Amino acid sequence: MLDFECLGNRQNIKNYDVVVCGGGPAGFSAAVCSARAGARTIIIERNSCLGGIWTAGLLTWILDIKNKSDKGLLKEMFTELSEIGAGRFIADGVKFSCDVEEMKHYLEQKCVAEGIDVLFGASVCGVKSEERRIKYIAVNSKSGIEYFSAKAYIDATGDGDLGAMSGCSFRSGDAEGNTQPMSLIALLCGVDVEKVRLMNNSETIAGNNPKKNLFAEMQRAGITPSYTQPTLMQLSDDGIFALMSNHEYGIKAYENDKITKSVINARHELYNTVKALKKLGGAWKNVHLVATAEQIGVREGRQIEGVYSITEHDVFEGSCFDDAICDVQNRVDIHSPKCENGGGVVDVGRISKPYQIPLRALIAKDNDSVIMAGRCISGEMYAHSTFRLTGNAVETGSAAGILAALSAASGDIPKGVSFSDFKKMQNRIFG
Numbered sequence: 001m002l003d004f005e006c007l008g009n010r011q012n013i014k015n016y017d018v019v020v021c022g023g024g025p026a027g028f029s030a031a032v033c034s035a036r037a038g039a040r041t042i043i044i045e046r047n048s049c050l051g052g053i054w055t056a057g058l059l060t061w062i063l064d065i066k067n068k069s070d071k072g073l074l075k076e077m078f079t080e081l082s083e084i085g086a087g088r089f090i091a092d093g094v095k096f097s098c099d100v101e102e103m104k105h106y107l108e109q110k111c112v113a114e115g116i117d118v119l120f121g122a123s124v125c126g127v128k129s130e131e132r133r134i135k136y137i138a139v140n141s142k143s144g145i146e147y148f149s150a151k152a153y154i155d156a157t158g159d160g161d162l163g164a165m166s167g168c169s170f171r172s173g174d175a176e177g178n179t180q181p182m183s184l185i186a187l188l189c190g191v192d193v194e195k196v197r198l199m200n201n202s203e204t205i206a207g208n209n210p211k212k213n214l215f216a217e218m219q220r221a222g223i224t225p226s227y228t229q230p231t232l233m234q235l236s237d238d239g240i241f242a243l244m245s246n247h248e249y250g251i252k253a254y255e256n257d258k259i260t261k262s263v264i265n266a267r268h269e270l271y272n273t274v275k276a277l278k279k280l281g282g283a284w285k286n287v288h289l290v291a292t293a294e295q296i297g298v299r300e301g302r303q304i305e306g307v308y309s310i311t312e313h314d315v316f317e318g319s320c321f322d323d324a325i326c327d328v329q330n331r332v333d334i335h336s337p338k339c340e341n342g343g344g345v346v347d348v349g350r351i352s353k354p355y356q357i358p359l360r361a362l363i364a365k366d367n368d369s370v371i372m373a374g375r376c377i378s379g380e381m382y383a384h385s386t387f388r389l390t391g392n393a394v395e396t397g398s399a400a401g402i403l404a405a406l407s408a409a410s411g412d413i414p415k416g417v418s419f420s421d422f423k424k425m426q427n428r429i430f431g
């Protein structure tokens with residue numbers, strides 16, 4: 001644990017009801033619901049925008065939204081984003097696609113309207129815990145080290161930074177600790193929408209395999225992508241696409257030196273790929289690499305151990321729970337941790353069933369101040385590969401925000417908050 005006792009001015013600790021660490025899909029949702037439940041709330045975010053993978057990660061396809069888009073925060077977001085022309089349901093209606101810049105602006109304005117404080121360029125870098133409770137956290141930014149305390153804390157860092165710093169046990173990847181590869185996303189414009197139809201993952205054409213076609217096209221250009229199932233996702237009618245075609249292997253979400261090398265490597269691969277495609281002409285004649293992501297896409301960070309941990313059994317048997325807060329419909333989606341065969345998706349040969357996430361999977365087992373949201377909630381590798389999508393991050397974030405606000409107001413630890421009080425507040429907020 002970081003020794004920061006001598007750093008900064010701890011006489012000046014800033015107090016909140018709820019501190020949300022990380023402002024990605026889960027952190028944003030947590031903060032909105034915490035504020036609506038009456039808690040004075042702050043988001044501490046290391047980037048200079050909200051949205052995490054949606055914005056800094058350049059991936060604005062919101063997935064696993066079936067049974068969720070007609071209620072709660074997702075419904076509200078889809079309605080508002082559609083109204084301002086910043087997003088739309090695509091293909092079969094099971095995906096919602098947004099414009100990256102519109103999304104950044106939308107999320108910020110939503111926080112402003114809800115009275116949520118936001119701190120950018122600020123990384124949670126230390127935790128002072130005593131007797132299973134957090135006393136305060138340390139945050140590193142251009143202002144130096146600053147200290148924040150709260151009645152409840154939400155770990156929405158994706159990687160489980162807060163939980164780990166608070167001394168919580170966690171797992172990462174499979175039983176041997178192997179984690180799935182990371183991918184850096186690129187944004188392309190000038191792609192000929194008609195000519196790439198058969199390579200476009202947004203198109204549902206019977207019998208067509210867009211990833212296979214794109215792979216063949218890249219090989220025709222002299223490129224073998226490090227991810228052999230490259231994916232082209234259409235974000236607008238005028239030819240803006242997100243491209244996911246690289247895999248970086250053997251890196252933990254908390255190994256910054258390796259992450260840096262992988263970002264440099266992935267960006268180099270993307271530049272070479274787009275250059276080679278452009279040389280082909282045709283659909284790619286006017287292609288332009290507009291941006292590469294600020295934040296590399298991390299599939300697996302830490303799963304902080306919860307009061308309940310979602311198991312392989314839950315995924316394949318379709319478990320239901322009395323304290324359910326989210327329906328997961330996604331299939332098992334494990335990108336092979338090994339780079340053999342381009343690290344395609346592991347075929348587990350078993351079909352997962354829709355199952356539910358219980359509120360207990362959001363409550364840390366080892367620290368009574370920590371509530372998790374998004375991809376760092378408690379679950380085994382199979383479970384994580386089904387629940388990590390952002391439709392579920394919004395739902396777990398919303399639940400974490402309500403739970404944190406109730407805990408802050410009552411003084412009860414999160415696992416002491418009754419589920420009926422939770423449901424009452426959820427109904428009050430969303431009807």
Ligand SMILES: Cc1cc2nc3c(=O)[nH]c(=O)nc-3n(C[C@H](O)[C@H](O)[C@H](O)COP(=O)(O)OP(=O)(O)OC[C@H]3O[C@@H](n4cnc5c(N)ncnc54)[C@H](O)[C@@H]3O)c2cc1C
Nearest residue numbers: 022024025026046052053063124158297298374375388390
């Ligand atoms: C390559 C890739 C493709 C994917 N494709 C899709 C897709 O198409 N659709 C979909 O729905 N999901 C997709 N996913 C899954 C999804 O992106 C993630 O699981 C999702 O990001 C979960 O949201 P989150 O809020 O938990 O985490 P994140 O989006 O990672 O957000 C975490 C936030 O916390 C901040 N943070 C981290 N550490 C700290 C710290 N110490 N202090 C302060 N702030 C911190 C980060 O900057 C970030 O803003 C994909 C994931 C990857 C990696």
